[in-house]
Amino acid sequence: MIHLRKILKAMINIEQKQIIQRKLQERIPRFECPMCHKQTFMILDGYLTDTPQDDFRSITIGRGEVFPTVAIVCVNCGYVARFALGALGLLPENQEQENNEQKPPIEPA
């Protein structure tokens, strides 16, 4: 964990981390690692963003569709849990709508 902290310099400020912690505690009253059952976690100091793809054989970057998450790391065993910022109500409203929209499948021309 110390190594990760050195690489990622305060990408999520303390106020944001407190909001994330409060949201998780509201929704998950008893937070425990599913692997080692300890209850001590740290919030990874940076958001993780996936770019959903419509073809698993190739990667398209920069279409603007992203799936941002925050990661919680068990300080005992290193298990990583990711939580969607949209589901926690932590995205700006317009971005939350975009992430929740169901896009119709693309038909071949």
Ligand SMILES: [Zn+2]
């Ligand atoms: Zn654990």
